[in-house]
Structures are given as structure tokens and as C-alpha cells.
Amino acid sequence: LSIVMIMSIDLSIQQLNRTYIYQYIWSWVINNNFSFEFGYLIDPLSSIMLILISSVGIIVLIYSDNYLSHDQGYLRFFAYMSFFSTSMLGLVISSNLIQIYIFWELVGMCSYLLIGFWFTRPVAANACQKAFVTNRVGDFGFLLGILSFYWIIGSFEFQDLFEIFNNLIYNNEVNVLFVIFCAILLFIGAAAKSAQFPLHVWLPDAMEGPTPISALIHAATMVAAGIFLVARLLPFFIAIPYIKNGISFIAIITIFLGATLALAQKDIKKGLAYSTMSQLGYIMLAISMGSYRTALFHLITHAYSKALLFLGSGSVIHSMETVVGYSPDKSQNLVLMGGLRKHVPITKIAFLLGTLSLCGIPPLACFWSKDEILNDSWLYSPIFAIIAWSTAGLTAFYMFRIYLLTFEGHFNVHFQNYNGKKISPFASISLWGKGRLKTINKSVLFETLLRITSNENSSLSLKKKKIYYNENLRKNVQPFITIFANKKIFLYPYESDDIILFCLLLL
Structure with missing residues (x-):
């Protein structure tokens, strides 16, 4: 990926002189009238996507080396990740629709394997x-x-597609209704990959995979594939009547729906997932309005900001697991967090910067791209502009809700049980008061630890109120605390390792 990133930067510099690279590698001739030609196309769109995928992919791989170092599927994870990045790189340099479809399916297969990594x-x-x-x-x-478009035009190559199709539309040699139907079919594929309404239902469930996968899916690979497809086929959608209006309508629904769903999430990763859905709606709206460069600009700024937020949430989850054990219902629950600014200060600063950027606070990256989209929306439709501007306010609300529940206030694990239910109000007027509750919690805690010891034959040593384990207990999801190999039990979270923090600071 490092080599790919260096080559991508060099190709981007060449694009400044508008030197497009369009070359065939080999062709597969089936008969005299039908053949597949495979090659690569390097233009400004491909160059931007290559840099984005390779740079975010490198950071996520470095982050994953430490994040999943204790996992038994460590090698399998990196094999899937590498295949995922390769498939996406192949997709963005494809020179025809068949080639795009092949890599499109590979991206979908890799996402299936990675989301179900802990199968x-x-x-x-x-x-x-x-x-x-x-x-x-x-x-x-x-x-x-x-x-359908091959049946109309007779070619899969992008250069032939756009030229022949424009001539057919100009000379009125094709049925407009049939062409609109074909364009809708193409957009359905892009809508599913980029989580546009109503095919957005898979996006929050994708959070069940490891956190580095969430960062890669939601920043640079899978969700960007649909945006890339619409951007690549934009000449089609411009030439076909009513299609741009339909795309903008779907996009504005996605913007508002994603923001409102993010407001009610207790899971930190699902809140960020619905945020991604809303921001992808902004990008799709910009493309449908014809603001091609603005859409790509927001795609880049959002990708890096969202990668920072997901990797930051992974650092928070990693630190919470030292207290509540390996249980996504607990370690990702915003209700149990709070006051983490004292315990994970570097993660807090990185997460705050990502939050401010996504909210559109100047002079951070997302301000410049989102501001352009909002300004262009007034020229396109005042109604859409009002919804887009209102949702921008909701973006700030739900992002700061996540930030404040995570890092501000008090650490809530010690104030409520691990089911997220409040302690009975009668506890405060009991005979023993709060001291009674603390005694019970400590006794239950030590009984749980002793049960783990008897079942697993692990060594237990109590020195200076610290407890050590010699076995990997990741698979045993206990009610309170589960500790990984040779790690200490703490009553409060602690900052993640240097490699994880380095990736956050790099973003």
C-alpha cells in the first residue's frame, strides 16, 4: 500500500497536465462480435480515490497490528484486509463496466468476511x-x-459509452422511458453500496466487525464505491432527464434520516455509522446538483475525519474493555462511559478534533467542503437547502452528544450496573446506605473472579490490590470483568498503546 500511495501521488501530479492514461492489458475474444478488453484508466477521479484508499488503508493496517494483536484470527484479519484494499484499488482504475462489476463483487465479498470476522x-x-x-x-x-446499456450501446468501455449514448439521446434514437429505467437500475447498485435510503439497513449492523474494519468500510472503501460509481457515470445521469432530480430526492431523505437516527443511539459505533449515512447523503446531493468537485472534496474530508473518529472510538472501546471486559454491549455503550477525558487525554483531543471537523467548524477540513454544498443547495432548490442546513445543525448536536457522553461528566460504570439499568431508588434510604452497595459489589466481584479461577485453573495473585491472569480469557464473556493475556485489572480505563495513539495523531 505504501508503494501504491507513492505511485498515486505521482499519477496525481501528472494529472495536473491533464494527461489521462488509458491502456489495455489484454482482451478476451469470444467471437467476432463480442469481446472483453481489460485495462486501466487513470484520470483525476481515479488518482484521488487511489490516494484516499491507500493512505487510509495504511493507517488502518498499522492501527490493527496493535488493536488485534491478542486475537486468534490475527493473520486471517490481515489477509481479508489486504484483499479488501486490493479489490477497491482495482475498482477505481477499471476502464469498463464489466471490470468494475467484477471488483464490485469482490468488495462485497470481502465486506461479508470482515463484518462476520467474529463469526x-x-x-x-x-x-x-x-x-x-x-x-x-x-x-x-x-x-x-x-x-441494458450494453444492449442499447453495444460497448462496455467508458469512452465509447458516453460518446455513443450522447449521440443517441441528441438524435432521439432511443426510448427515453427505457433509458430512465436502466439508469435507475445502475443507481440502485450505487445506493446499496453507499447506504442510501431505502437500502441503508445494513450499515449499522456492519459495526459488529472489528473497529478497524468499521473505519475502513465507512471511510475509504465500501461506502465510497457507490459514490465513485455515480461520479464515474455522471455523464449518463446528466444526459438522462429526471434522474438527477430522483437522486437528489433520495439523497435529501438519506441526509435527514441518518441524522435523526444518530440522535437516539446508545452504541458509539452505531452513532458514527448513521453519521456516515447522513454525510454520504450530502455527497450524493452535491453530485446530483452538478457540484462534481465539491462532492469529491467532501468525500475526501469526510473520509479522513470519519476514520479519525472510528479509530478514536476503537481506542475508547479498548480502554473500556479493561474495566467491563470483552462485551460490545458494555464497552461500546455510551451510558456506561463519561469522564474519560481524565483517563484517555490524547484520545479525547483526537476525537474532539474529528468531531469539530465533521460539525463544520472552521478552519478544519469539513467546513470548506460542507459549506460549498450548502451554498450550492440554495441555487438548486430552496426546500432541499432548508433541509440540508437544518441537518447540518443536527450533525453538530449528535456529534457533540457522542463526545460529551463519552469524555465529559463522571465515569458511569461505578454508578449503575452493567445492564445499563439504574440502581433502585430505595437503595439510598436503606439501612446501610451506599456503603452497603459498595460492599455487595466488591463481594460479587471477587466471587466472580474466584469462579473464573476455579474453572480455568489460572493463577491468581493479589499484590497491592492488583490481580494478574496468565491465560487468554477473551472467549469467556463473564458478567463483570474479562482480562486478556497478562494484562492488569483496573477500576478505571487507561490510555491505549503508542501505536494506536500514533495513528490517531497521524490522522
Whole structure:
């Protein structure tokens, strides 16, 4: 990926002189009238996507080296990640629709494997199946759209497609209703990959995978594939009447729906997932308005900001697991967090910068791109502009809600039980008061630890109120505390390792 990133930067510099690279590698001739030609196309759009995918991919891989160092599927994870990045790189340099479809399916397959990485958990297994089935709906529409346009035009190559199609539309040699239907089929594929309404249902369930996967899916790979497809086929959608209006209508629904759903999430990763859905709606709205460069600008700024937020949430989850054990219902629960600014100060600063950027606070990155989209929306439709501006306010609200519940206030694990239910109000007027509750909690805690010791034959040593374990207990989800190999038990979270913090500071 490092080599790819260096080559991508060099290709981007070449694009300043508008020197497009369009070359065939080999062709597959089936008969005299039908053949596939495989090659690569390097233009400004491809160069931007190459830099984005390779740079975010490198950071996520470095982050994952430490984040999943204790996991038994460490090697399998990196194999999936590398295949995922390779598939996305192949997609963005494809020179024809068939080539795009091949890599499109590979991206979907890799996402299925990565979302279900911890397939022994029933929730993760169901989530990867849901993502797979939902994207198959979009992929089927995408394939029908490709075949329909081939039947009309007779070619899969982008250069031939746009030129021949514009001539057919100009000379009125094709049925407009049929062309609109074919364009809708193509957009269904893009809508499923980029989580546009109503094919957005897989996105929050994708959070069941490891956090680095969430960062890669929501920043630079899978959700960016749909945006890339619409941007690549933009000459089609411009030439076909009513299609741009339909895309903008779907986009504005996605913007508002994603923001409102993010307001009510208790899971930190699902809150960020619905935020991604809303921001992708902004990008799709910009493309439908014809603001091509603004859309790509916001795609880049959002990708880096959202990668920072997801990796920051991974650092928070990692630190919470030292207190509540390995249980996503607890370690990702915003209700149990609070006051973490004292315990994870570097993560707090990085998360705050990502939050401010996504909210559009100047002079951070997302301010410049989102401001352009909001200004262009007034010229396109005042109604859409009002919704877009209102949702921008909701973005600030739900992002600061996540930030404040995580880092400000008091650490809530010690104030309520691990089911997220409040302690009975009669406890405060009991005979023993709060001291009674603390005594009970401590006794239950030590009984739990002793039970783990007897079941697993692990060594238990109590020195200076610290407890040590010699076995990997990740698979044993205990009610209170589960500790990984040779790690200490703490009553409060602590800052993540240097490699994780380095990735946050780099973003």
C-alpha cells in the first residue's frame, strides 16, 4: 500500500497536465462480435480515490497490528484486509463496466468476511448475512443496468459509452422511458453500496466487525464505491432527464434520516455509522446538483475525519474493555462511559478534533467542503437547502452528544450496573446506605473472579490490590470483568498503546 500511495501521488501530479492514461492489458475474444478488453484508466477521479484508499488503508493496517494483536484470527484479519484494499484499488482504475462489476463483487465479498470476522458470535454472523443480502439486491440491479446499456450501446468501455449514448439521446434514437429505467437500475447498485435510503439497513449492523474494519468500510472503501460509481457515470445521469432530480430526492431523505437516527443511539459505533449515512447523503446531493468537485472534496474530508473518529472510538472501546471486559454491549455503550477525558487525554483531543471537523467548524477540513454544498443547495432548490442546513445543525448536536457522553461528566460504570439499568431508588434510604452497595459489589466481584479461577485453573495473585491472569480469557464473556493475556485489572480505563495513539495523531 505504501508503494501504491507513492505511485498515486505521482499519477496525481501528472494529472495536473491533464494527461489521462488509458491502456489495455489484454482482451478476451469470444467471437467476432463480442469481446472483453481489460485495462486501466487513470484520470483525476481515479488518482484521488487511489490516494484516499491507500493512505487510509495504511493507517488502518498499522492501527490493527496493535488493536488485534491478542486475537486468534490475527493473520486471517490481515489477509481479508489486504484483499479488501486490493479489490477497491482495482475498482477505481477499471476502464469498463464489466471490470468494475467484477471488483464490485469482490468488495462485497470481502465486506461479508470482515463484518462476520467474529463469526462465532450470532450477532456478527447475522450482521454479515444482512449486509450481504442487502447488497445483493443492489448488485442485481447494477448488473441488469450494465446489460441494458450494453444492449442499447453495444460497448462496455467508458469512452465509447458516453460518446455513443450522447449521440443517441441528441438524435432521439432511443426510448427515453427505457433509458430512465436502466439508469435507475445502475443507481440502485450505487445506493446499496453507499447506504442510501431505502437500502441503508445494513450499515449499522456492519459495526459488529472489528473497529478497524468499521473505519475502513465507512471511510475509504465500501461506502465510497457507490459514490465513485455515480461520479464515474455522471455523464449518463446528466444526459438522462429526471434522474438527477430522483437522486437528489433520495439523497435529501438519506441526509435527514441518518441524522435523526444518530440522535437516539446508545452504541458509539452505531452513532458514527448513521453519521456516515447522513454525510454520504450530502455527497450524493452535491453530485446530483452538478457540484462534481465539491462532492469529491467532501468525500475526501469526510473520509479522513470519519476514520479519525472510528479509530478514536476503537481506542475508547479498548480502554473500556479493561474495566467491563470483552462485551460490545458494555464497552461500546455510551451510558456506561463519561469522564474519560481524565483517563484517555490524547484520545479525547483526537476525537474532539474529528468531531469539530465533521460539525463544520472552521478552519478544519469539513467546513470548506460542507459549506460549498450548502451554498450550492440554495441555487438548486430552496426546500432541499432548508433541509440540508437544518441537518447540518443536527450533525453538530449528535456529534457533540457522542463526545460529551463519552469524555465529559463522571465515569458511569461505578454508578449503575452493567445492564445499563439504574440502581433502585430505595437503595439510598436503606439501612446501610451506599456503603452497603459498595460492599455487595466488591463481594460479587471477587466471587466472580474466584469462579473464573476455579474453572480455568489460572493463577491468581493479589499484590497491592492488583490481580494478574496468565491465560487468554477473551472467549469467556463473564458478567463483570474479562482480562486478556497478562494484562492488569483496573477500576478505571487507561490510555491505549503508542501505536494506536500514533495513528490517531497521524490522522
